[in-house]
Amino acid sequence: MTDDARTIRGRATAVLNAGQALRAASTTERAVxxxxxAAALNRHAGQAGPTLSEATGLSAPMVDWASRTTLDTIRExxxxxxxxxxxxxxxxxxxPIAMMAVVLAGNVFTASVRGIxxxxxxxxxxxxxxxxxxxxxxxxxxxxxxxxxxxxxxSVDIVxxxxxxxxxxTALVERAAAVSVYGxxxxxxxxxxxxxxxxxxxxxxxxxxxxxxxxxxxxKQRSDTIANLALDICAYDQRGCLSPQLVFIEAATERSxxxxxxxxxxxxxxxxNRTLPRGPLPASIGAEQAQWRGVAEVEGTLIRGTxxxxxxxxxxxxxxxxxxxxxxxxxxxxxxxxxxxxxPIGASLKCVGTDPASISNVSARLAESRPLQAYACALGSxxxxxxxxxxxxxxIWHGLLRPSKTARGVTAKRR
Amino acid sequence: MSRRxxxxxxxxxxxxxxDGGGEVDPALRDRLIxxxxxxxxxxIPEYGRLQLQGDWPAAxxxxxxxxxxxAAHAKEDxxxxxxxxxxxxxxxxxxxxxxxxxxxxxxxxxxxxxxFPDVAQIRLVMLxxxxxxxxxxxLEYMLTxxxxxxxxxxxxxxxxxxxxxDRLTAVLSRAEVAGEPIALLxxxxxxxxxxxxxxxxxFGLAPGSRVMQTxxxxxxxxxVDSDLLLEAISDRxxxxxxxxxxxxxxxxxxxxxYETTLREAIHPPVGPRRxxxxxxxxxxxxxxxxxxxxxxxKVGILRIDDTANLDSVCCIQTADLAxxxxxxxxxxxxxxxxxxxxxxxxxxxxxxxx
Numbered sequence: 001m002t003d004d005a006r007t008i009r010g011r012a013t014a015v016l017n018a019g020q021a022l023r024a025a026s027t028t029e030r031a032v033x034x035x036x037x038a039a040a041l042n043r044h045a046g047q048a049g050p051t052l053s054e055a056t057g058l059s060a061p062m063v064d065w066a067s068r069t070t071l072d073t074i075r076e077x078x079x080x081x082x083x084x085x086x087x088x089x090x091x092x093x094x095x096p097i098a099m100m101a102v103v104l105a106g107n108v109f110t111a112s113v114r115g116i117x118x119x120x121x122x123x124x125x126x127x128x129x130x131x132x133x134x135x136x137x138x139x140x141x142x143x144x145x146x147x148x149x150x151x152x153x154x155s156v157d158i159v160x161x162x163x164x165x166x167x168x169x170t171a172l173v174e175r176a177a178a179v180s181v182y183g184x185x186x187x188x189x190x191x192x193x194x195x196x197x198x199x200x201x202x203x204x205x206x207x208x209x210x211x212x213x214x215x216x217x218x219x220k221q222r223s224d225t226i227a228n229l230a231l232d233i234c235a236y237d238q239r240g241c242l243s244p245q246l247v248f249i250e251a252a253t254e255r256s257x258x259x260x261x262x263x264x265x266x267x268x269x270x271x272x273n274r275t276l277p278r279g280p281l282p283a284s285i286g287a288e289q290a291q292w293r294g295v296a297e298v299e300g301t302l303i304r305g306t307x308x309x310x311x312x313x314x315x316x317x318x319x320x321x322x323x324x325x326x327x328x329x330x331x332x333x334x335x336x337x338x339x340x341x342x343x344p345i346g347a348s349l350k351c352v353g354t355d356p357a358s359i360s361n362v363s364a365r366l367a368e369s370r371p372l373q374a375y376a377c378a379l380g381s382x383x384x385x386x387x388x389x390x391x392x393x394x395x396i397w398h399g400l401l402r403p404s405k406t407a408r409g410v411t412a413k414r415r
Numbered sequence: 416m417s418r419r420x421x422x423x424x425x426x427x428x429x430x431x432x433x434d435g436g437g438e439v440d441p442a443l444r445d446r447l448i449x450x451x452x453x454x455x456x457x458x459i460p461e462y463g464r465l466q467l468q469g470d471w472p473a474a475x476x477x478x479x480x481x482x483x484x485x486a487a488h489a490k491e492d493x494x495x496x497x498x499x500x501x502x503x504x505x506x507x508x509x510x511x512x513x514x515x516x517x518x519x520x521x522x523x524x525x526x527x528x529x530x531f532p533d534v535a536q537i538r539l540v541m542l543x544x545x546x547x548x549x550x551x552x553x554l555e556y557m558l559t560x561x562x563x564x565x566x567x568x569x570x571x572x573x574x575x576x577x578x579x580x581d582r583l584t585a586v587l588s589r590a591e592v593a594g595e596p597i598a599l600l601x602x603x604x605x606x607x608x609x610x611x612x613x614x615x616x617x618f619g620l621a622p623g624s625r626v627m628q629t630x631x632x633x634x635x636x637x638x639v640d641s642d643l644l645l646e647a648i649s650d651r652x653x654x655x656x657x658x659x660x661x662x663x664x665x666x667x668x669x670x671x672x673y674e675t676t677l678r679e680a681i682h683p684p685v686g687p688r689r690x691x692x693x694x695x696x697x698x699x700x701x702x703x704x705x706x707x708x709x710x711x712x713k714v715g716i717l718r719i720d721d722t723a724n725l726d727s728v729c730c731i732q733t734a735d736l737a738x739x740x741x742x743x744x745x746x747x748x749x750x751x752x753x754x755x756x757x758x759x760x761x762x763x764x765x766x767x768x769x
Contacts, residue, residue, distance in 0.1 A: 286703025287716040287734040287749070294476030294732060298461045298483065307704065 001135060003159045008171035011157040012127050016099045016175055018154035019125040023096060025151065027121070031079035034117050037148035038074035041140060042067065048140060055136040056109045058237060059277040063109075066236060067137075069384045070110035079121050082388040086122060086397040094401035096123035097177035103191060104138065105182040105203075106131030108240040112138045114387060114396060115180060116156060120145070122400045125155035129172055135160055163187065169194050178399040201399040203392055206241030207320070208351040208374070208382060211338050211362055214250040216355030216379075217260050223267070225355055228380030230268030232353050233308070235383035237278050238323040241350045242382050245320060248330045248338035254312075257331035261303055261310050269308045269325065278307040278325055288322035295319060296328075315341035339365055346371040347393065353382040418454055419487075419725070422447070426517055426722050429695050434524040439694035448472065448697060448720045451729040458487035462728050474706065474718045474732035477667045480508035487726045488513035497553040499666040508666045510553070513726050521670040521723040522557050523564055525693050529673035530598070530627055530660070531565050533681050537623075539566040540586055542601025542609060544573050553666050554629065558600055565598075573601065578608045587618045587652070596623030599652065602630045607639050610647055619653040625677055626654055629662040655680075663690055663746060667731050669723035670696050675743060689743030695722045698744050700737045714738045714747060 003011075022030070045052065045067035052067070053060040087094075100119045104112050112128070116138070119126045130138045138158050146153025161168040173179050173195045180201040181188045188204040210232060216225040232244050251257040281289070289309065296302040296311030296319070303310040308325035315330050315337060332338045335358070342349055351374050354362045363376040373393025377385070388396055425447055433439050452472030456463040461483050465473030479485060486493075492513040499508040512518065531537065539562055546552070546559040562569035572583040590597040597620055606628055626648055639647070641661075649656045660674035672690040679685045692698040699708050700715030709715035717737035720730045736747040 281703055283703070283714050283716070283736050283747075287736060290701075290703050290706065290716050290732055291476040291478040291734050294465065294474075295478050295482065297465055298475070298479050304466075 001160050003161055003168070005167040005171040008127075008159045008161070008168055009174075011159055012099070012101075012171065012175045015125045015127045015155060015157050018151065019096075019098060019123070021151040022120065022125055022155040023123040025123075027083045027123075028080065030121050030123065030152070031076050031083065033149040033152045034079055034121055034145075035074055035076040037141075037144040037152070038071045038113070038117070040147060041144035042071040044140060044144065045071070045137075048136070051136050052109065053279070055134050056279070057282070058109075058279045062235075062237070062276050062279065065276055066108075066110050066383075070113050073384065073387045074113065074117060078387045079117075082118070082396070083121055085388060086395070086401065089395065090397070090401045093404050095404040097400060097402050098124075099127065099176050100124050100400065101127050101129070101173050101176035101179045103129045103172075103179065103181040103183060103187065104131050104134075105184075105187075106133035108236050108242075108383075109134050109137045111182055111240075112141060114385075114391075115182065116141060116145075118387070118396050119180075119400055120152060120155060122397060124400050126157075127172065127176065128156065128158045130158050130160050132160060132162060164190065166194075173199075177402070180399065199399075201394075203241075204348075206348050206350040206392070207245045207345065208242050208349065208353065209246040209248060209338075209342055210244040210353040210379060210382070211248045211335065211358060212250065212355050212379070213335070213358040213361075214252075215357045217249060217251065217256070221355065221357075222260075222263070225379065226264050226268040228353075228355075228378070229264060230272045231276075231380050232382040233269065233325055233327050234272045234276050234278070238321075238325050238327070240383060242385065243323065244327065244353055244382060245323075246318060246328050246330055246341075248315075248332050248341070250334065251331040252333070254331060257312055257329060258301060261301075261312050261329045264329075265303045265305050265308070265310055269310075270305055273305070273307050281307075281324055285322050285324055289324060289326055292319065292321045292326055335361060335365065339369070343369060343371050347373050349374040350392065351382055351385075352376045353379045355379055422451055422454060423514075423517065423725055425450075426695065426725060427520060429722065430517075430520050430524050430693075433694050434520075434527065441694070441697075444695060444697060444722065447695075447722050448729055451722060451725070455487055455728050459485060459728060461485060471707075472720075472730050474701075474720070474730040475728040476732045477508060477665065477734060480510060480667050481506065484509065484511060485727045486511045486513070495556070496551060497556065497666050498551045500552075510666050510727060515556075517723045517725055518553075518556075518669045519560060521693065521695065522560060525671050525673060526561060526565065528693075529675070529678050529691055530625070530662075532678045533623070534565075534596075536565055536567040538586075538590060538595060538597045539569045540583065540590075540597055540599045541569065541571045542573055542578065542583070542599060542605035543571075544576070545571045548574070548576075554602070554664065557664070557671070561600065573605055578605055578612060580609070580612045583609060584613070584616065587620070590620060590624075591618050594621045596621045596625070598625045598627070600627045603628045603639075603641075603644065604630070606644060606648055607637060610639075610644075610651065611637075613651065617651060617653070624652065624654050624658065626652065626659040627662050627673075628659070629664060657685075661690075665731075665733065667724075667727075667733075668719060668721045669725075670721045672696070672698065672744065686741055686743075689740040689745050691743055696720065698737075700739060700744070701732075706732070709738075712738050712740065717744065717746065 049060045049063050052063040102115045116126050178199050179195050181191045182203040185204040188202040192200045293309045301312040311328045352362050375390050462475055493511045495512045497510045541558050543558050546555040549555040570586045572579050648659050657676035657680040660677045663672040675691050676688050697720040699718045701718045702709050703716050717733045717735040735749050737744050
């Protein structure tokens with residue numbers, strides 16, 4: 001499906017016009033409709049597993065897991081809590097913007113859920129440019145919204161066109177008060193050139209890491225740490241910006257780091273490949289994988305499994321992997337070693353997954369850090385952010401509300 | 416006799432035997448690859464760390480040449496160090512040679528067979544710099560040797576880091592008038608520069624004229640689809656497309672692979688356009704997970720076992736996607752920072768800037 005500029009303009013107008021009815025409903029009504037739509041889609045997504053699997057390149061069990069865990073976060077209570085927080089923190093009193101355009105990326109298909117539902121919750125209609133690689137899920141989401149409530153359904157539409165088509169990009173954004181862009185930094189820059197940087201809400205390049213304190217590596221916690229880490233690594237085949245690329249472990253010796261990595265491989269990643277198998281490896285990624293694994297083997301230690309690779313390397317010799325379950329384990333003596341290594345990542349660091357004993361320390365370190373804007377979360381939940389989890393250092397409602405009368409200079413608070 | 420001398424002797428005889436018109440037994444080549452790998456693993460610690468890949472010796476990824484010196488000889492014994500193009504040192508592969516005699520032997524034998532199967536000498540026009548202008552380039556080294564071995568006359572049309580269009584036009588016009596065949600050798604981006612600079616000028620070069628182009632663009636010119644460039648070159652110089660061939664080489668290799676069409680136009684039967692693999696080389700598309708050969712004509716990543724790589728590593732894992740076509744190989748392109756890794760690019764740059 002490819003739309004031309006005329007079609008896109010027509011849909012933009014229709015969505016914009018539907019905004020009035022959407023805003024006329026109460027927040028509670030919108031939350032109920034959205035929760036109903038999510039529940040309905042959750043039921044339907046299971047049946048559409050093969051289609052989604054083919055469209056996304058993820059295995060059918062992974063598609064099922066991803067749909068379920070994402071849609072489960074969309075409940076009436078969580079949505080209402082989010083709306084209350086947004087209202088409370090958006091001082092002075094704010095009103096929803098007239099319309100948002102959302103540009104979706106293709107790497108994590110469920111990113112469309114928060115990207116579309118949060119604006120609708122706050123009364124903002126949405127025109128979505130779906131990734132050319134993945135149209136199926138946004139279309140199912142739109143259908144579920146339409147079935148839940150006609151006004152809600154009219155407030156969202158989907159368009160598709162090849163990236164770089166200036167006429168279509170202009171048509172997408174010209175009536176939008178803000179444009180939320182998921183994708184590469186190049187995509188973000190291209191869209192910014194159409195609308196100006198002030199109206200862009202960028203979700204560009206990003207990586208995430210995990211940190212495991214010494215306590216989490218042994219005793220009773222070891223098996224939980226391994227299970228949770230394995231899930232974070234395998235979720236979405238490590239294709240998302242919330243996927244851990246590096247796992248810092250507080251290990252006194254290299255030997256203990258190797259032992260933990262061996263445990264992660266045998267007890268975590270190997271079984272995970274049976275329950276949530278990796279999707280087919282694209283040839284170009286395979287070529288990168290072979291290079292990354294070979295370099296890891298030459299320069300450090302590599303544990304190679306059925307569909308994963310674990311490199312054990314020092315913080316001074318990190319090389320980014322192509323994803324697809326290829327992870328670097330970095331032994332550090334203390335949390336300081338981990339933060340020394342990640343601070344240069346700056347705003348590109350999205351999330352730090354960590355064990356229960358370390359989470360308050362990691363959160364405090366992130367709050368203190370000037371260059372980092374990432375948030376901390378529990379291991380095992382890196383890829384299943386709560387509906388109100390921040391995005392790129394900003395609240396998820398950033399850009400959706402504008403001061404209704406005065407003080408137009410005030411913007412959403414960071415974190 | 417030292418182990419190295421013994422191995423070198425076996426490689427020399429294999430290439431010389433082929434160059435003299437003989438057939439090379441693949442089993443002999445495979446044994447030589449095994450022996451080379453064993454010796455090299457004992458001399459080069461980085462290579463020795465790699466695990467066996469099934470019953471084949473491990474293949475060293477080309478990326479390792481970017482980060483480590485890969486040589487079985489001491490640095491003070493280097494006679495030449497080739498490096499690939501790139502903007503930073505970590506982008507550049509480095510291949511140190513203590514001895515270029517096998518490189519020369521392999522390059523000459525392969526070019527004689529595939530690029531000059533019908534002529535001992537020919538007028539050469541290089542769309543590339545002379546080696547004096549690019550001492551660290553293996554391509555320029557090879558082309559300079561070609562000038563010595565195969566050139567009845569040799570004109571270097573790429574000088575001072577740019578294409579000398581006047582010189583190129585003059586030499587082509589002279590060849591056109593003389594009705595003498597000519598061989599144009601150079602990089603793909605140089606041919607694109609020529610396309611952009613020559614405007615409406617067309618040449619009708621004599622039958623037997625030929626083109627060898629090599630390498631990617633690396634941001635040094637606009638990128639042109641390979642089929643379109645083939646047509647454009649044919650149209651520009653009046654050379655039939657079978658006489659326009661690609662050479663596949665790499666800094667990490669000592670041997671080159673050539674497309675088959677020129678030789679097959681001269682010595683039929685004619686098959687599909689594909690890369691010919693010299694018999695002292697084993698080129699195999701492998702599965703990226705298992706690193707074992709893929710079945711049939713499935714796309715894999717190209718592993719090249721080049722016996723002429725005596726003093727570095729013979730078994731090389733490239734990042735090129737390739738498939739088998741009849742008795743040859745078709746390279747489908749290089750994996751270039753595909754999408755998921757693109758997600759990490761900004762961070763990669765941040766770490767690189769530390």
